[in-house]
Structure formats: structure tokens, C-alpha cells
Amino acid sequence: MEILIKVSQFLLSLSILVVLHEMGHFIFAKMFKTRVEKFYMFFNPGFSLFKYKKGETEYGIGWIPLGGYVKISGMIDESMDKEQMALPPEPYEFRSKPAYQRLLIMVGGVLVNFILAFFIYISVLFAWGDAYLPAENVKYGYVCDSLAQSIGLQNGDKILELDHQKQVKYSDILTNILLNNPKTMQVERDGEMIDIAIPQTFVADLLSQSSKGFSMSPVIEPRFPLQPFVIGGFSKESAAKEAGIKKGDQILLVNGKDIEFFDEYLAYLQTLKGQTVVLTVKRDGEVHEISTKLSDEAKLGISLKPYNHFEFAAIEYSFLEAIPAGINKGVDKLQSYLKQFKLIFSSETKGYKSIGGFGTIASIFPGVWDWHAFWNLTAFLSIILAIMNILPIPALDGGHVMFLLYEIITRRKPGDKFMEYAQIGGMIILFGLLIFANANDIMKAFN
Known part of the structure; x- marks a missing residue:
């Protein structure tokens, strides 16, 4: 069920981003009286899941959820429509428009x-505000x-600090290490401040660890006390439940x-x-x-009742x-x-x-399903999509912009x-990157 929810959110986010991205091309094309033959969400080789035609444009939904496209008349794109390009240019075609208009369309x-990203961030801050865990409020330190x-x-x-710069948010600590390359961190240990050198290899090690799986334990996470240890639920096969532990019980000693x-509780169970x-x-005021x-994985088959420390x-x-x-x-x-x-x-x-x-x-x-997280992620993916599309690679928007x-x-x-060959070369590069990225995913799945 969890995987289904993740995939559903991803597909909804992708659909929103694809439709609005292609809408940007569509609006400028219409503004400059350029004919748009097709407007598709997802790709449709062979057949479409849905389509209808209104005016000069066919609107539809393809069956391969890898993106979307608008097919603009008189433009060398992924459709590679050589027959149309062999005919004399028409006034409504992309190739007949001035360069600045073609640039704006692209x-x-x-x-x-x-x-869209800025609009979403504005809306999210207005609706939910900004809640975060200050680094100074991680009062029990970190589990490393x-x-x-x-x-x-x-x-x-x-x-507390990186290169003597105070860290405001807990969530920013690893991000700042990755992106800003600090040389030292200032740490409070047993009431004393100490400096810890950050090796040059640490960022590479962080990235290497992140490439080994989809779900991994954090490098650092806030430490919290065991108590109150109140049972919130059980797994399907729970030895603790079979032994008589009930929801709402508070475990005092092991x-x-x-x-x-x-973290000390989990480490102790690993030895048993x-x-x-x-x-x-403790149950209803009485102690039992x-x-x-324990299972062979050192688990009791219980979950804690949520408690904010x-x-x-x-x-x-x-x-x-x-x-x-x-x-x-x-x-x-x-x-x-x-x-x-x-x-x-970076080679390093x-x-x-x-x-x-x-x-x-x-x-x-x-x-x-979390709408707050969904919209934050959709905004960030919108920025990623924009940057990836503006890269100067033929077959991407940035490739067309480069030639314009x-x-x-x-x-x-x-x-x-030349444009045909560049388009083919760009598509080969893109398919190669697509295969490489998803091959990495396959490797993660087996790690």
C-alpha cells in the first residue's frame, strides 16, 4: 500500500508538471499564431489512451508516463516529421516565425x-507556514x-556549527556539508565544545552511501529518550502481542x-x-x-505511540x-x-x-498521502524539470535555445x-542518460 501511495503521488505530480510545462510552449505558440498539431500528456507510440481534436490541435493522453509533448508545425523535434519539413514553409509554421518568437516558444x-515552483512555495507558506526543528533544540544530541x-x-x-557558522535548522546540516564543503564542525560533547575535522572524502562517502539503496538509515538523526515507551500497535506477526502485551502498555524495563x-534499546536487543x-x-497503574x-532480527513486533520530544x-x-x-x-x-x-x-x-x-x-x-509534502516536492521537481530542460542538449528545450x-x-x-542530425544525437544522449539513471535504480533495488 505504501508503494502504491508513493507511485500515485509521483504520477500526479509528474502529470501536473508535464501538462503545465507543455502549456508554456502552447501559450507562446498560440500567441504568435503558430499551429500546434498535438498536445499530449505522456507519450503515445502506436496508440493513445484518450484523444480528441478541437480546432487544429489533437489533445490526448499517451500510455508511456515519461513526459509529454506538443507537436508544433514546421519544427524539427522528436517526431522527426521529415515529410512536412520537405515542403515549402507555411506562414503558420514554427520555422517561418522570427527568431525571437521561436526563442520565446521554446x-x-x-x-x-x-x-509554478515560486507559486507553489508562496501558497504552501501561506497555507501551512514553515515548521522546522532548530538545531539547538536537538537537546539529546544525535544518533550517528x-x-x-x-x-x-x-x-x-x-x-552546533560548521566552520563556526551556526546551524539554524537540523535538516540543513547534512545539506550544508554536501553543498558548501565545510572543513570543520563544532560539536558539544558532555558539556564541552570540540572541533571535528571533516575529511575531503566525506562528501564522496555520503553520496556513495546514498547510491546503495532507496531506503537507508540517516547518517545522523535526533536522539530521543526511551520513555515514555507506550505501545501504539503491533506488526502482523508479533511475539510481544502473543505473549500478552497490549496496546497502551508502557514498557519500563527490559x-x-x-x-x-x-538507540541504546535497539542496540541492546541486537545482542539478544x-x-x-x-x-x-505498566498497565492501568499496575506493574507486570x-x-x-525476540525474532531472529531482534524485533518484538511492536510500534511506539507517537510522542514529540x-x-x-x-x-x-x-x-x-x-x-x-x-x-x-x-x-x-x-x-x-x-x-x-x-x-x-566532480571526479572526487x-x-x-x-x-x-x-x-x-x-x-x-x-x-x-501528505498534501504539504506533496506540494513541496512538486515545487522542487518543477525546478529540477526546468533546469534539466534548459540544458544545451539537442532534443531538449535548451538545445533549441542554443541554436536559436x-x-x-x-x-x-x-x-x-544539421538540425535533424543534432536532434537524433540529442535523443541518443537522452536515452542513454535515462537508461543509466534507471539502471542505478535497479542496482539500488538489489542492494
Whole structure:
């Protein structure tokens, strides 16, 4: 069910982005009286799931959810309509329009994607505000995985600064390490401040770890105490439930041990795989001892009742306040993604190994339907789509823009035959990237 919800959110988000991106091309084409023959969401080789014709344009839905397209008369695009291009130009065709009009038609989709992202961020801040966990409010420190421990971090450390720059949000710490390449982190440990050097290889190690699977334990996450340990539910095959544990019970001790933090509880259970443990349980004011056997994975088959151990910060915005805040957030996300994009081409970080396809994109959506998360992710994907489309690769919008700028500057239009070859070359590059990204996803699925 969780996978279905993730995929459903991904497809809805993709549909919105594709339709509005293509609408950008469509609007400018119509503005300059250029004929649009087809307007499709998703691709339709062979047949369409749905189509109808209104005026000169056929509207439809294809069966391959990899994007969408508008087919503009007199334009060399993925349709490779050589017969039409062999005929004399018509006034309503793309190739007959002035270069500046063709340029606006081509950037229309990217422009809409950027505007859409800013609009969504403004709307989200106005509707939900901005809630976050301040780094200084992670009062019990962090649980550190093996990668974090390899650079000197310990469970319970409080990361307060990077290169002596105070970290405002917990969620920004790893992002800043990845994108801004700090050399040190300032950590509070047992009441004392210490400096920890961040090795040059750490970013590469982070990216390498992220490329190994869709779902991985965080490198650092807020530490929280075990108590109150109240049972919120059970798995399908729960040894604890079979032993008599009930929903609402509070577990006080495990084998008589009073464990302070949840990560310590999990680590202790790992030492008792397949063994019988004695749980001291509080129920309706009375204390009971119940024996149960751990699974071979050291699990009791229980879940905790949600409890908020941390104080979150929340900023609310009026509509007028949300406008500049939403634009600033969009600009920050744009700059952040451009920095991430640079990592792909770095020989040190080998970021290309972490490139993901449709599986990776779908996996970032939550397993429950959450409109707040959905719209935030859709806005970010809109920025990604805009940047990817404006890359100067033939067959992408950016490729057409590159040749149009060449034409405007030199006053020489590239020949149709050259454009055909460039389009074919660009499509080969794009299919190669598509195969590579989704092959990475397949490798993640088997890790």
C-alpha cells in the first residue's frame, strides 16, 4: 500500500508538471499564431489512451508516463516529421516565425516551471507556514551511523556549527556539508565544545552511501529518550502481542535494565537475537513482568505511540508576507540544486553514481498521502524539470535555445539537415542518460 501511495503521488505530480510545462510552449505558440498539431500528456507510440481534436490541435493522453509533448508545425523535434519539413514553409509554421518568437516558444515551458515552483512555495507558506526543528533544540544530541562515527562523531554529540557558522535548522546540516564543503564542525560533547575535522572524502562517502539503496538509515538523526515507551500497535506477526502485551502498555524495563535512550534499546536487543526477554510493563497503574521471545532480527513486533520530544519552531505568513518568502525559498532551492548538479561532474565525489531514475523520484514521496509534502516536492521537481530542460542538449528545450541564440547572434540559421542530425544525437544522449539513471535504480533495488 505504501508503494502504491508513493507511485500515485509521483504520477500526479509528474502529470501536473508535464501538462503545465507543455502549456508554456502552447501559450507562446498560440500567441504568435503558430499551429500546434498535438498536445499530449505522456507519450503515445502506436496508440493513445484518450484523444480528441478541437480546432487544429489533437489533445490526448499517451500510455508511456515519461513526459509529454506538443507537436508544433514546421519544427524539427522528436517526431522527426521529415515529410512536412520537405515542403515549402507555411506562414503558420514554427520555422517561418522570427527568431525571437521561436526563442520565446521554446523557453515557454521552462518559464512556466519556474513560475509554478515560486507559486507553489508562496501558497504552501501561506497555507501551512514553515515548521522546522532548530538545531539547538536537538537537546539529546544525535544518533550517528558508522559513516558519521568514522570521522569522530559519537552518539549524543550536538552539532552546533560548521566552520563556526551556526546551524539554524537540523535538516540543513547534512545539506550544508554536501553543498558548501565545510572543513570543520563544532560539536558539544558532555558539556564541552570540540572541533571535528571533516575529511575531503566525506562528501564522496555520503553520496556513495546514498547510491546503495532507496531506503537507508540517516547518517545522523535526533536522539530521543526511551520513555515514555507506550505501545501504539503491533506488526502482523508479533511475539510481544502473543505473549500478552497490549496496546497502551508502557514498557519500563527490559531484562530488569533501565535503558535511557531509544538507540541504546535497539542496540541492546541486537545482542539478544532469538532469546527470551522479560519486559516490565505498566498497565492501568499496575506493574507486570511478561516474557517473550525476540525474532531472529531482534524485533518484538511492536510500534511506539507517537510522542514529540522536541520543540519545533513555526513561522506563519500572511499572504503578502508569503510572496517574498516563497520567492526566496524558490531561489534557495534553485541554488541548492545547481550546487548538487555540480557534484555529478566532480571526479572526487563521483556524484554520477547517485543519479536516480523514476524509482528514486517516486521514493522521495512519503508513504502516506501528505498534501504539504506533496506540494513541496512538486515545487522542487518543477525546478529540477526546468533546469534539466534548459540544458544545451539537442532534443531538449535548451538545445533549441542554443541554436536559436546562435542564429540571433550570427544571423545565420542552422540547416535543416544539421538540425535533424543534432536532434537524433540529442535523443541518443537522452536515452542513454535515462537508461543509466534507471539502471542505478535497479542496482539500488538489489542492494
